[in-house]
Amino acid sequence: MFDPYFDSVAAFIAMGDHGFFVWSAYGLSALLIAANMLLAVRRQGRVRAEIARQARRDAVKVSPKSVETNQ
Amino acid sequence: MDAPRLTVRQLGCERDHRMLFQHLDFSARNGEIWQVTGANGAGKTTLLRILVGLHGFYDGRVEWAAPLSPALLYLGHQPGVREELTARENLEYSRALSGQTGDLDAALAAVDLYGFEDVPAGRLSAGQQRRIALARLWLDGKAVWILDEPFTAIDQQGVAALDQRLREAAAQGVLVIYTSHHRVGDGVHRLHLGQNTEVTA
Amino acid sequence: MDAPRLTVRQLGCERDHRMLFQHLDFSARNGEIWQVTGANGAGKTTLLRILVGLHGFYDGRVEWAAPLSPALLYLGHQPGVREELTARENLEYSRALSGQTGDLDAALAAVDLYGFEDVPAGRLSAGQQRRIALARLWLDGKAVWILDEPFTAIDQQGVAALDQRLREAAAQGVLVIYTSHHRVGDGVHRLHLGQNTEVTA
Amino acid sequence: MSAPTLTTVWTASLHRELTLIWRSPADIVQPLFFFVVVVTLFPLALSPKPALLALVAPGAVWVAALLAVMLSLDGLFRRDQESGALDLLLTAPGVSVVPVTAKLLAHWLLTGLPLALIAPLLGYMLQLPVAVLDTLMVSVLLGTPTLTVVGAIGAALTVGLNRGGILLAVLVLPLYVPVLVFGAGVVRTALDGLPTGGLLAVLGAILALAVSLGPVAVALGLRISAGD
Amino acid sequence: MSAPTLTTVWTASLHRELTLIWRSPADIVQPLFFFVVVVTLFPLALSPKPALLALVAPGAVWVAALLAVMLSLDGLFRRDQESGALDLLLTAPGVSVVPVTAKLLAHWLLTGLPLALIAPLLGYMLQLPVAVLDTLMVSVLLGTPTLTVVGAIGAALTVGLNRGGILLAVLVLPLYVPVLVFGAGVVRTALDGLPTGGLLAVLGAILALAVSLGPVAVALGLRISAGD
């Protein structure tokens, strides 16, 4: 059971003349999923930067321990 | 002195990432008049909406000694008057909805709308429209009045009458809380929202 | 004394069956400052909109000595600032649209928005948003300023600076007409709208 | 303290809502007009071949009805919210479901019901055999209340933010799918001469579900939009 | 006194409008989304039988496009009006047609054009033969600008009074009929394998008319709504 089904890389790529469908299916899926992961991470970075900026801006106005109560 | 009807502890509220007020502490008793002051955008309306339970996103605690909703007479930033309805119809609806009692025409007369009962509110001036809402103060059956900017768009003598009415009610044990730009009336408790929030009795 | 730049004859305006003002007569010259006062709903905004040609339903005559639109700097009741755009983008657009000249950053700095040029206007407070619009007063190339409530939502020192700026402009021959609730500034021509409309020079 | 009885609130609310809609007839006429216009768009867009039209008719009428109800709901709470009447309703003693239900009922009576009433006419214009028209009407009659209630949830959630009807559409139309499928399905089944009782029952069941749970959801949605 | 050159105003306006739409992507995505949803309603309302669907497809896509453009226009001037930017535009020196045109162009580029681009996909989903898809796309491409301009007139006239999209629909949809007839007609003709050149030419002519006169009408409508 644990030997490759395909006997050659070419055959693997060809997928018995269904290569286009299989590989574009996996390609598109990979694209969507990867993009989604990246966006999630990027947003994390953006929010942190924004918070840092805001903290610098109104560091004077609001004392750091403002809403400790909500925990 | 009896127990406070309203107790506010460490109240704080943030809106679009701006802290409107925080660590707000005060307690109000029946028969007291509280005036909330502050600049535009200070959070007066938001505070009142928190007190009446319309705005739920805040930190800290708001405690009412007796259940609020049956006792509450709330007048929002907007008068809550529909232009398509006549003064009378508007008042009638809010009376039924809030379960107040009392004579509609007397109330309307009390706010100088005698003769305008059957005019669609849309045809009245901004001030008169607010008077329709204010007429509810001349109906009976509510023990907590929370009024947002009751004095705006009301002319001089109207202001006097209204002030008078608030004091009467307080004398009868009603707890009155209202917001206002200009510091009308004295001998009332003040709650100022701003950089340094302060409570003065 | 030179010929009036603006001449208003027997001006009257009615809105939803209410006469806002009528038989209005006055004429304004370059270098003058006119303040329009009156209660809410008195018709201040409407008057200005008539003067700039936005509101066309009125009786009487409004005559401008020189063609208005190339000379006009109009600031409406709303600041005309889009929240999606940054302060700079907003000002840049209105400069291009009205064909003004001058340095954007200098103008923004003049209204205390230095450092906020690239913040989306939506993130600024109401006052700051109005400042973006006011920054146009620090750009060049307009001879008739018509400003609706320029002082609202502006803090104390802002008011002073703005007042100062208006006087400078007038000194350079600009005709300034603005509305305001509170009678700021003296030595200016006043036009009061109300039960008895009055013009005081 | 004084709390009103349910019946007082119910009658007062219903009376008020009916008066309101009655006083601004545009709110009654426009959805109806929209309904008619959209339906008439189809013969113009497709070829006016009667055979084809009859096949398309159920779908056309139902899609038009969907959109008409959806758009009519866009303004359901707006004026109450802007005028502050909504806050009055939400702070009133007792459950806010009662006045909300009254509002929905009134709205359906004066906008949904008319749609059902003229649906047969439009069906006829689209060459539907007369025998099917009553089924069409009944299906619309059973469907529109669901559309109103479900759409009202969307309207309640979007009342504060004034972003035209398109956001509402995007939220609500997917929720309308079952009603559409069964509603149009009934008519098609009737066209094929098959019995429609079961499908009408399904529509009724959906209606029951919507009417029983819907108003609560609407009231909750209003609270949320108010900021709670 | 200082009046700006046309090109200055044009470039500045176009840049601003594009930025505005770009900053609130919802305005781009939602009409598109609405378009897709409405199209998918048809297979659910009619039967999913490919043969029938193909016949209905042109009409379905076109009706959906009509409604999508119409609803997307509902908010075209609203935020400008509420923010007062509209008064700025109307009191500016020079003709207000220039910035208005820029606005329309920007709006079409970011909402109308996308519709045209995914129309073939939807056509395919509605089982249109692949050979017809390009005609479908071209027809929508030629049609949507007209829809945008004509709808904008309605939007300009209704900008002040905030009564949901339905009033706009009632005003505008009847004006959309010619575009609909020819637009869907082209596709049907292509389906029948007949030459479509003539009909496309007609669509083009209507487009030319709309684009040449439309902006003036829009600007005028805005002045009227402002109270002049």
Next chain:
Amino acid sequence: MAIMWKTLKRWYHQLGSPRYFYRFCEAVLPWLVPVALAVLAVGLVWGLLYAPVERYQGNSYRIIYIHVPASSGALMGYIAMGVAGLVALVWRMKMAEVMLKALAPFGAALAAVSLLTGALWGKPTWGTYWQWDARMTSMLILLFLYLGIMALQNAIRDPRQAARAAALLAVVGVINVVIVKYSVEWLNTLHQGATLKVVGESSIDPSMKWPLLISMAGLWLLYAANVLIRARTEVLNRERRSGWVRRLVRDGEA
């Protein structure tokens, strides 16, 4: 049993605290992501390279190893949103709101993946990329529901209000999804011949099933990771004023 209940309650309360939740994410994510990717890789490689060919469809069936995980992931994700929504509405639990918001984007992506892969599968098996088969249709509707929730969320300014609105919509949506599924299935039974039976649906040979299950596990783990990342961001965004967030952004540890 009682123990389990206790631990559950403790978790509920601890995870209910944004700060604790943030720490939890910080602890879990570093290994969750790689593990998810590894499992997914194993499943896919196995499925693509080692699993035997399917009798009727040839190798095109290998799409199943992404198609089914994505499809079921999308379904589960939406149901999870419904549950989170219910919790958020009934118990006003902040973290449920956060979760709800975090669940949407990846779920939508999975629905899209399911549609794409399904379409690409349909071409070789049915000869067309698309037809209104029950499952495809209901998945399309599901995608719409996802997008609707996301649209609502970014239309509302206040993050908490947005979350609660989305919560209500999600709950309504879940009820709706069920009805949609039935209605669409009925629709397709109405006109026979509209759909082809999906081949190999009923019983799959174990040598094909194992890789399927593994890749499904992998994709779901990845979904979980994505949700945790987004939730962590949302927590930061909401708690930006609280002391620990400020300390965090200032000198980098919670």
